Structures are given as C-alpha cells and as structure tokens.
Amino acid sequence: MKVIVLGAGIIGVTSAYQLAKAGHEVIVIDRQEGPALETSFANAGEVSFGYCSPWAAPGIPLKAMKWLIMEHAPLVLRPKVDAAMLSWLVRMLSNCTSERYAINKSRMLRLADYSRISLADVRQETGIAYDERMQGTLQLFRTQAQLDASGKDVKALATDGIPYEVLDRDGCIRAEPALNHVREKIVGGLLTPKDETGDCFKFTNALAKIAERIGVRFVYNTVVKRLDVEGGRRVRGVATNRERIISADAVVVAFGSYSPLFLKPYGIKLPVYPVKGYSLTVPILDASRAPESTVMDETYKIAITRLGDRIRVGGMAEISGYTNDLGQARRKTLEHSVMDLFPGGDASTATFWSGLRPMTPDGTPVIGPTKIAGLFLNTGHGTLGWTMSSGSARVIADLVSGSKPEIDATDLAMSRYA
Template sequence: MKVIVLGAGIVGVTSAYQLAKSGHEVIVVDRQPGPALETSFANAGEVSFGYCSPWAAPGIPTKAMKWLFMQHAPLILRPKVDTAMLSWLAKMLSNCTSKRYAINKSRMLRLADYSRVSLAALRVETSIAYDERMQGTLQLFRTQQQLDASGKDVNALAADGIPYEVLDRDGCIRVEPALKHVCEKIVGGLLTPKDETGDCFKFANGLAKKAEVLGVRFSWGTEIKGLDIENGRVRGVVTNRERLSADAVVVALGSYSPLLLKRYGLKLPVYPVKGYSLTIPITDASRAPESTVMDETYKIAITRLGDRIRVGGMAEISGYNNDLGQARRRTLEHSVMDLFPGGDANKATFWSGLRPMTPDGTPVIGPTKIAGLFLNAGHGTLGWTMSSGSARVIADLVTGRKPDIDVTDLAIARYA
C-alpha cells in the first residue's frame, strides 16, 4: 500500500520506519526542514517505561490550586476564551479519580512496556548512537509526604509486573552518587530500573536515515492544506506543492492533529501543554546525574545526556505559543542547581515545546470513522517513551495484522 505519514517528530519517524519495514511505500510530510525539530527537539531525554503516569490523578485539583501560588510552580495556567482549552480541562478533571487513574495508568504502562521491548529491538537492528544510558529513573522525594503518596504508583507498578525499588536516602545516593552532596534535602525515592535515557533528536535523525534506506521519502518544508476524502475514505493529502494519493494516511502531528481533524468531523481531545528545557554543559561530572532524576517537588526531570545535562519539565496551559518565559528558566535552574550543580547554567540553551496531551494521559492510536485514516497522536510527555511501541501498533493496524498487545482502548472511539 501507499501510506502517507503526516508529521516527522519522533512518533512520525518511527511510524514511517515500521510501515516501510512492513512493505509499504511511505511518504512523510512535514513543514520543517528536517526530523524532530519541534516537540521532539530538546525534550527531557527520559525514556520512562516505569515512571509513566497520567497527569490526571486524585488530589491534582487541590495541588493545582496550591501550585498557582508557588514561585517555582510545576503548573502554569493562563486561561483564555478558548472552548478547546475549557473542554480539555473539564475532561481532565473528570479523570482525577482513583478508578480512572488506575485504568489510565494501567493502559499507559501496557503500551510503555511494549515500547521498551520494541526500542530494544530497534536499537539492535539499527545500531543508532544517541547518548543512550540504561540506568533507570529515580523519582526523588524531598518530603515524607511525597514518599508516602507514592504508594498508589507502587501498587500500579506491582499490578502490571513493572520492576521497581523503594529507596531510603542512602539508597538514592547509591543510585545517584552526586546526591551525597545534598543528602539533607532528600528523604527517599522510587527507582524504576528498566527506564532509559537518550537524545530524542539524535535518535529521530538517525532513524530517518535508516528509513530512507528502506525507501521512505520525506517531503520537507511542505505545508499540509487538507485531506482528500471521497465517499467516506481517505484518498490522499493536499499540500502547498501537490496532491499526494494514498491508500492510508497516518496523522502524527502532535498538538496540531486536532486542528486538521476537526474539519472532517473528528473531535480529538488533544491540547498543547507547553514544557520547557535547559541543556547545560557538564563542568564537574562528580556533581552531575548518572541517569534521570525526577524532582517530585517541581515535577522536573534532570537527565544525563553524554557531556550535557538536560533539565525538562513544567506544564504551561496557554494555547499554541512557544514564548520563552524567563520565570520558567529560573525554575529549571533552581531545581537542577539545588541538586546537581555540576554544569554551567550560564552556557545553557533554553527551549520550549508543545506536548500533545489527552485528558486521560493515554495517546490515541488506531483507526477513525474515515476509512484508511489512522491516528498516532496525543502522547503528551511520553512521545519519546512510547514512540517505538506506538509505531509497531500503527504499522500492524494499517497492514491488517493483529498487534502484539491489546489496543482496543487506544483508538479515538474511547471518547465517543
């Protein structure tokens, strides 16, 4: 079949690669001049198969109210007259129950664990180097209350058979030796040892080259004007350059997916939640992290990427904008320098990206009511984590094969 993939972020590139491996003729369309130049460009770098939770959780509404008044708040809400924002917020709040949290986390872990296996196979298959490390994620607790509250995550990990270890202060220092310099600031942590780290941008570019070897064609700098739909079936894509015919189309446009789909009666509840990152050169390796440390207080990930520290996090709900607020930079600097002052923050690169968030945390992967039109979007903060597994799933569905995992609750039909 001829398949068009819309979007060349990490999700689009991995989808194209797996579709080509399945024997399809693939074209990738993207407005940027190369792969992974938007949300995938400078993300936190964590590949969090175990540290994988929906943002909609019990207690979040109360915490959110407190965060609004914090100097270094993990959540920033800039309300506006935007029906999409208000609808998304209402849906997210409806998922902040213990029952919904358990359901949503379980299916996220199912997909993430499948992606762990898929990425491992892809790494062997392609030999791409991307500053990868396989040393886990340490969720770091500064207070006893945070440590006690991690019980719900421990239960979910245990229920799904995901390895974990609850650590005291000494255990945290064993995993991340640089914490010995700030041991008085922590009480314990939750280690998910199967998690990984790596530069998403490097990986996506390496995989794009491998995809080209398989015959994938990339149409760079191309604006998508719309879909060509006839008698309830997608027939191709209209761009600013040409009309491309196809037997199937995969929409992997991240936060921009719903803007395209709403013209065709598809209401995809994905909204952009802006995140920020700093990339800091390491000057003292003994004061730098070994893998990923998730600072639970500020919801910020601090990750080792070769000779750099990538600091990423925060959630700003403010629509489609990539403004770089200096207050957000100060929060990132505060978190990393408070724990790992082993880099030169004055030489840091500051960046922001729009994470495509669903109200329940799970991406939308699967067919739509329009024949031949498939979605692979809404991965939120976990696009890098879930990309390999999501690509395998979408390639199977487009090809007509049964995926290796249950995907009945991943498609857009769950929002009907």
C-alpha cells in the first residue's frame, strides 16, 4: 500500500520506518525543513518505560491548587476563553480517581514496555547511536510524604511486572553518586532500572536517514492543507501547498498537538490539548557533580538527564494554548532544580527551549483507526512520545497492514472516548 505519514517528529519518523519495514510505500510530509524540529527537538531525553504515569491522578486537583502559588511551580495555568481547554481540563479532572488512574497507568505501562522491546530491536537492526545510556530512572523524593505517596506507583509497577527498587538515601547515592554532595536534601527514591536515556533529536534524524535508505520519501517545507476524502467515508490522499493531491491508500496523522485542529473539519473530535514544556541544555563542567542517567525531581516534576557531555533539564506543564514564548520564570525553575542537585554544569550558557506536548486527558496516546476508512491516528503521547514511540510505531504499522498487533491495542484507539 501507499501510506502518507503526516509529521516528521519522533512519532512520524518511527511510524514511517516500521511501515516501510512492513513493505509499504511511505511518504512523510512536514512543514519544517527537517525531522524533529518541533516537540521532539529538545525534550527531556528520558526514555522512561517504568517511570510512566498519567498526570491525572488522585490528589492532583489539591496539589494543583498548591502548585499555582509556588515560586517554582511545576504547573502553570493561563485561563482563556477556549472551549477546547475547558473541555480537556474537565475530562482530565474526571480521570483523577484511583480506579481511572489504575486503568490508565496499566495501559500506559503495557505500551511503554512494548516500546522498550521495540527500541532494542531498532538498535540491533540499525546500530543507531544517539547518546544513549541504559542506567535507569531515579524518581527522587525530597520529603517523606513524597516517598510514602509513591506506594500507588509501586503497586502498579508490581502488578504489571515492571522491575523497580525503593531506595533510601544511601541507595539513591549508589545509583547517582553525585547526589552525595547534597545528601541532606533527599530522603529516598524509586528506581526503575530498565529505563534509558538518549537524545531524541539525534535518534529521529538518524532513523530518518535509515528510513530513506529503505525507500521512505520525506517531503519537507510543505504544509498539508486538507485530506482528500471520498464521499466522506474513505481517505484517498492529502492536498498540500505544493501539490493539489498526493494520493494514498492510507494516511497516518502524527501532527502532535496540531492533530485535533487538522481533524476537526472531518468531524473527528480528538481530545488532545497542547501542554507546554520547557528544557535547558547545560554544558557539563564537572562530571563528578552531574547525573549518570535520569533523575526525576519529584518536587518540581523536572527530569535531569545526562546526554553525553550535556545535561538536559526538562519539565513543567504550562496550559496556555498554542503559544511557544519562552517565559524567563520557567527558566529560573529549571535552573533552580538542576543547580540545587547537580551543580556540575554551567547554567549561564545553557540553551533554553519550549515545545508543545500533545496531551490526552487520560494520559494514554491515541493509536488506531478513525471513522474514516484508511485514516489512522498516532498522536497524543504527551510527555512520553520519546518513550512510547517505537512501540506505537509497530502498533500502527500492524493496524495499517491489517495485522493484529503484538499487544492489545483496542483501548488505545479513538473509540475509547465514545
């Protein structure tokens, strides 16, 4: 089949690679001049198969109210007259129950663990390099209350068979020796040893080149104007600003936060909303005071990741619509978290960046068919696009091919919102 993939971020490129491997003729279209130049460009760098949780959780509404008045808040809400924002917030709050949290986390862990296997397969197939490390994620607790509250995550990890270790202060320092310099600031942690780290931008660009070698065609600097839908029932291709129609047997939408805007004219109400995240890329000056892998600072919800000779500091959630401004207050929060724990870098020369994460209200991405035959979705991965990309790509390649995915994908589709 001829398949068009819309979007050349981590989700689009991994999808194209798997579709080409499945024997399809694949075209990837993106408005940027190359791969991974939007949300995939400078994300936190964590590939967190175990540290994988929905934001909608019990206690979040109360925490959110406290966060809104914190100096270094992990959440920023800028209300506006926006029906999509209000609808998404209401849906997210409805998922903040113990029952919904358990369901949502379980299916996220299922997809993430499958992605762990899939990413390992890609490494073996291609020999791809991207500043990767395989040393786990340490969720770091500064207070006893945070450590006590981790019980729900431990239970979910145990239920799904995901390896983990609950660590005391000395255990955290064994995992991340640089924390010995600030041992009085921590009480414990939760280690998920199967987690990895890596530069998403490097990976996506390298995989795009490999995909090209096996026949994928990439069309950059091109805006997709609309779908070509026959009789409102079957997709036949897309129209762009360069070509009236590019025909196809199937189209995969991987436009991230912009997917719902693109799909709205076709009566597809995708509950994805942009949640802006920020990152700093900090040069390492003293490796003895830098992380070995990823440390998740639970207090500020910030990931601090080692990427070669750099530290990538990423996190926070700003709900403000489709805005990409760089708020200096957000930079101060990132600097505070990393320099408080790992003062081995030079924050004054750090590169500051922001990107729009495509979030669903239940935390799980939307992967699968739509009511329009031949039109598929692979979007809504939120903060976990890098983590879930390889598994999501294999699922979508199987579904487009008419094959049964290797994991249960029925509750990943758009139909779960019916």
